[in-house]
Amino acid sequence: MNLGVLFSGGKDSTFACYRAIEKNTVACLITLISENVDSYMFHTPNIRRTGLQAEAMGIPLFSWPTKGQKEEELVDLKDAIAAAREKYGIEGIVTGAIESVYQAARVQRICRDLDLWCFNPLWQINQVDYLRLLISDGFKIIISGVFAYPFDESWVGATLTEELVQKLEQLQKKYKINPSGEGGELETFVLDGPLFKKRIEILKASRTYENYRGHFIIDDARLVEK
């Protein structure tokens, strides 16, 4: 089955792609470029760097603009998926949804309307186990944004390690955060992984942080041999 992966460049959509490609053909990565930094559906930090990730994995990237307004962006998503089907002949969509019924239900409805399959291979996965699986499977992931208490500045740009997973596990117990960040607590960016034929090297980056809200912006990066 030819599939399109809704791709943000974060760990969840990258891992969903990894699982999809084990059993099917991933014909394209579909990225919505949102003008709204607080997009309800679409991850924004470093979204324009997905081109580098697509190149590293050797999968075509299909970019589509959205203004990122709450319900209008769903229309944009539907248009993007329909256009991707036209261009790549995809028969289904893959998402990295884990717990968010909000996101999952909306994508399911779009797929139903377009008569496409919908796959969510991370759905309901134990989040801490999943973070450890990412590390053991060789993904190199950085925290590209934090958006909630108690994440301090040290998290911005940090690499996901076993030590960080243990901290997230503790924060889950203490503050009920989603350790994978799906509740909007944090965002990630994947620099390397089992599907990557080359890895991403960050040449220049900048940080912003204020009041438990911060971004790690990749200003310049390149692909290098692994």
Next chain:
Amino acid sequence: MILLLDLCYEKDSLSKYEFVNPVADTLRKAGTHFETLHFAEIAEDELGKYDKIILCGTALKDNTYADRIDVFSWLTQYDGPVLGICAGMQVMSAIYGGSIVPKPAIGLERIEIITDTPLLGEPRQIEGYHLHNYGVTLPEDFLLVAGTTEVVEAFKHRERSIYGIIFHPEVRNRWILERFAGLQNSF
């Protein structure tokens, strides 16, 4: 040991992660022994080794199970507790004389439990996650447990521990799976 039956379009499909693994995780955490098989792998002479059976759901666009409903004829001969989830409930309805009918629903919705049963407990409202294009009619030997006769959310065989629920208990209602794992056959 519980038999967890994968109803997805093929063995080890991409949908298995979404519809079988979350149920398996719940059983594992509850300390319940289980074995997973794809529906095409069922050997009727081996059903005796399972104390209970759970028929899982599958993707919205997947109707393979409905096209191969005869494969499930063994269900009426099995005398242990059975739980059918979504597609699994549809299979049970069809096997026991009901019908699979168009009734699309996606997302979280309030569910009215109207009959007290060992599985879902006393009448009250709960919230459940729907993901189906088809619902069911109530077979003759079954009680309506939740919903209405027009929109059957859950049913139970009048005399046996055979349940069907159209919403997905692995999403926000894992207690239903845990309770099923603890059910006795005498109910």
